[in-house]
Amino acid sequence: MxxxxxxxxxxxxxxxxxxxxxxxxxxxxxxxxxxxxxxxxxxxxxxxxxxxxxxxxxxxxxxxxxxxxxxxxxxxxxxxxxxxxxxxxxxxxxxxxxNDIGLFFRSLATPDWDGFVTAPRVVAVTGSNGKSTTSALIHHILQEAGRPAQLAGNIGRGVLDLEPPGEGAAVVLELSSYQTELARALTPDVAVFTNLSPDHLDRHAGLGGYFAAKRRLFAEGGPDRAVIGVDEIEGRFLAGQMAEGPADDRVIRVSSGQKLTGPGWQVFARKGFLAETRKGKQMASIDLRGISGLPGAHNHQNACAAYAACRALGLAPRVIEAALHSYPGLPHRSQVIAEAGGVTYVNDSKATNVDSAAKALGAFPRIRWICGGLEKEGGLDALKGTTGAVAKAYVIGREAAAFAMQLDVEAEVCTTMARAVERAMEEAEPGDTVLLAPAAASFDQYDNFEQRGEDFTAEVEKRLK
The missing domain is CATH 3.40.50.720 (NAD(P)-binding Rossmann-like Domain)
Incomplete structure (x- = not known):
């Protein structure tokens, strides 16, 4: 404590x-x-x-x-x-x-730190999607590298339940907009911004308020290093605010899908390869394609952000690369739960908004898509054009029929998870992926997204016995 x-x-x-x-x-x-x-x-x-x-x-x-x-x-x-x-x-x-985050930052450092050769470091991760995977991946890399590390915040334990960190230790925090908006103290050593897409708009009175809540971690926190995803305009704006100029390597720009150039510090992924450049020179390259715990371009973005944060903490590229290959993935986040008869079953129940679901749909070649639930503000229009790999959708939730009518793919109204899994498994062919990526909240049928993912897993496992 x-x-x-x-x-x-x-x-x-x-x-x-x-x-x-x-x-x-x-x-x-x-x-x-x-x-x-x-x-x-x-x-x-x-x-x-x-x-x-x-x-x-x-x-x-x-x-x-x-x-x-x-x-x-x-x-x-x-x-x-x-x-x-x-x-x-x-x-x-x-x-x-x-809130407890503010209490954590005001209480973490003690007079004992004056005796440390290497003071503990705090890495704080925020953004719309990928926060949990990025945070868990940073924690995993640090542990594999032999660094004492603890994981808390919006994932795992509460921040004040952590043990006081010792010599050379690290604390990795996943922070939601609810947490960053209210905390009176925010002083991470490394701050990470993954991306931004519409979410929690009622809580923040619109997208601007939502971004402002995320931005506080950087503007008020004054991190030594800022790792910022620049695939959206908000990220590019934030990077521009934090940097003194193009060559300011206190900001590490991160992207998935575009090559980043310039005299600063960049980490990006293209065609399955991660590249790090600094001062116009390539420093490292990693093939991400065979890493089972990080499938798809959205997970490659998470890998880039985690890699950049660990580089900011002084870890060598080869150490980070080895740890990426041993990362097992998180439950309910692109989690492969079974493979049978040439069909792969993936639980991405954490895909609770359309942007995260769209990213999941881009990670697999042919998909039997289980979706639906409590629809969020903004509707499903953002999914259009992202469903090219979907062979068919199987829609769950109390409003399954209305949800299905908004999709641009063949859809079957199933209502329950049991029926959706049954129909998807009946129609799946070798090479298909049966994917739970709801694009909606879970609260119409479940207490939380974890319970929804566990139900999907149980229904798959029951039918594979």
Missing amino acids: IPVRGYEGARVAVLGLGRSGLSAARAVRAGGAEPVCWDDNPAARAAAAGEGFACADLTGAGAFDGIAALIVSPGIPHLYPAPNPVVLAALEAGVPVD
Whole structure:
């Protein structure tokens, strides 16, 4: 655990008692402050009380008297589409609002660091798609290289549950826009921006607000190195803001699909090969085509971003290359779950928006596509023109018929995962990939995308026995 610093002897309110909220309450208490907790869910309050935390309704009059700060869990809106009443009460009382990410950055460094030969480093990864894979891949490379490393944030553990890092260690954080937007402290050593596509628009009042939340990691964080995907205009704009000039190698530009040139530091992938150039000279080249854990151009972009971050930490190209080949992939993200009769079965349940689904559709030559769910704002128009490899779609979800009507491929309304898997397997031919890439949220039928992916996996495995 990383004890929270700066609030010794004070009362700190904690709103939301899920994984990150309880973790924050424990760390606040460990740092010598008194947590005052609240959650609308009685079961969550009971769990907190079971750990000895005081719970108090933070919506009442005078609830913020004597409170030094309010710590908010990421799922709770603090601005758009409307602030939570507790957050609004804190703002009206002049109480600072923060989250566990802000607490982490303000509390990580200790006087012990003065005795380290090599201080710990923090790598923070944000973006629309590929955050989890890029973060996990950086963590994997560091471990394979013998560097002590921990992974947390929007993936794995809460940031305050980490052990204080020691000599030469690294912490890799996946950070969502919900987390970067509110954190009062953001000071990574290396910051990574993967890409940008429309998502969470209601929470950020549009694409501009969404990008602004991501941009805070760089503009306010002041990283020593910035790894920035430049395949969208927002990334090119961000790289331009961070760099002092074309040769400023504090910015490492990353691309998948285009060759990057110039006197700066670039890492890009074309036709399955990763290339690193610096000061106009090629420094390394890696063949990504045979790496089973990183299929498709979107994963090649993730590989470029992870490679660049690890190079910024001083790792040699050959060390990174060896680690790429041993990367097993993440569950629910282009995860090969079975191969039988010449058919490959891939679970990409994390493809919860149209952009991530489009990238998955470009990774395989002939696809039986299982899609559908709770449609996100913006519709499915962005999928048009990306479905050339789809032999047929099998649509799930409560609104499967309406979803299917928007697709530009042959589609069968299946509604349930069981029926979709059954029909896809019946019609699949050798060389086909049965791909779950929903292009939608899971909440109409499942608690989360993980549960949806597990259902897909179970249905495939049941029929292969």
